[in-house]
Amino acid sequence: MSLTHLAIIPDGNRRWARSKGLPEFFGHNYAAEKTLPKLLEKVRALNIKYFTFWAMSSENLVKRSPDELKNLFKLLEKMLDLKKQDFIKHRTHFNVIGNITQLPDRIQEKIDELKKATKDFSDYYFTLAINYGGRDEIVRAVNKFLQETQGKQLITKEILSQHLDTAGMPDPDLIIRTGKEKRVSGFMLWQSEYSEYYFSNKFFPDFNEQDLTDAVVDFNNRQRRLGR
Numbered sequence: 524m525s526l527t528h529l530a531i532i533p534d535g536n537r538r539w540a541r542s543k544g545l546p547e548f549f550g551h552n553y554a555a556e557k558t559l560p561k562l563l564e565k566v567r568a569l570n571i572k573y574f575t576f577w578a579m580s581s582e583n584l585v586k587r588s589p590d591e592l593k594n595l596f597k598l599l600e601k602m603l604d605l606k607k608q609d610f611i612k613h614r615t616h617f618n619v620i621g622n623i624t625q626l627p628d629r630i631q632e633k634i635d636e637l638k639k640a641t642k643d644f645s646d647y648y649f650t651l652a653i654n655y656g657g658r659d660e661i662v663r664a665v666n667k668f669l670q671e672t673q674g675k676q677l678i679t680k681e682i683l684s685q686h687l688d689t690a691g692m693p694d695p696d697l698i699i700r701t702g703k704e705k706r707v708s709g710f711m712l713w714q715s716e717y718s719e720y721y722f723s724n725k726f727f728p729d730f731n732e733q734d735l736t737d738a739v740v741d742f743n744n745r746q747r748r749l750g751r
Contacts, residue, residue, distance in 0.1 A: 526742055528573035529566060530695040530718075532710050533559075535702030535726030542726070548594045553728045555602050560609075563649065565732040567613060569739060573648045573693060575620070577710055581656035584625060596627055599653070603633040607640060614646035620688035621655030622663065648692070657712030660688050689714055697742045699735075701727040717749050 536550030543549075559576065566574045579595065587595070610617050617637045624631075634653075664686035668678055676682075684690065694714040700707070701723045707715065721738040723730055 526571055526696050526739060528575070528693045528695045529571050530575040530698045530711060532577050532698065532700040532708065533727035534700060534704055536728060538702065539726035539728045548591065550728055551595060551598055555598050558728050558730060561732055562735055565735050567647060575650040575652060575695065577652040577655060579653045580708065581622065581654050581659050584654050596630055600630060600633055603637055607637055610641050610649065614644040615641060616644045616648045617641045618648065618650045619653055620650055621653045622659060623653060625654055657709040661713060687713060694718065697721060697738065699723065699738050701725055701730045717747070719745055719747065
């Protein structure tokens with residue numbers, strides 16, 4: 524069974540840190556600096572062309588403390604700088620989904636720089652979901668369509684898909700959620716109509732390359748009917 528697009532909901536960073544008696548931010552730090560880079564390498568080794576990673580939900584932006592958000596933004600800026608050469612080396616097209624207009628100007632600039640530096644690549648596609656929520660994405664897509672048409676045209680499934688943040692991307696084949704929770708939390712609500720789900724009891728910082736391989740093997744052993 525072909526796996527073209529893999530997405531991950533990386534839950535459990537703060538609980539991982541607390542379980543080790545560490546400040547909560549250590550979990551985010553370890554995930555960004557240790558776990559995610561290894562998974563990126565494994566995704567390429569498995570020849571999975573599209574990889575989407577949910578870095579921050581729209582609820583996170585509202586509900587997390589100012590200090591935690593400040594640390595998260597510093598970590599995000601650092602990651603965007605560090606991954607630039609890696610993405611260029613592996614000809615990886617970088618993209619972002621979510622409402623980035625609400626992010627700090629410096630983060631928006633870094634995102635724009637990395638998108639421009641990798642816009643011509645098509646070997647792999649890495650997408651960060653930042654300030655992303657599925658309902659928010661659909662509302663923004665509908666409002667965008669209404670502004671364009673001034674309400675003079677009916678919307679269709681195809682038109683809505685073209686106005687989503689993921690326009691031009693294939694829907695995810697497999698969505699992995701770590702951290703013991705078994706819910707989707709609004710991630711890619713429209714796009715996941717026929718996605719397969721894999722839930723891991725591991726907190727994300729402990730989710731390693733073998734765990735990813737196990738999830739892919741499990742996916743390959745399933746029979747996808749896709750509405751047939």
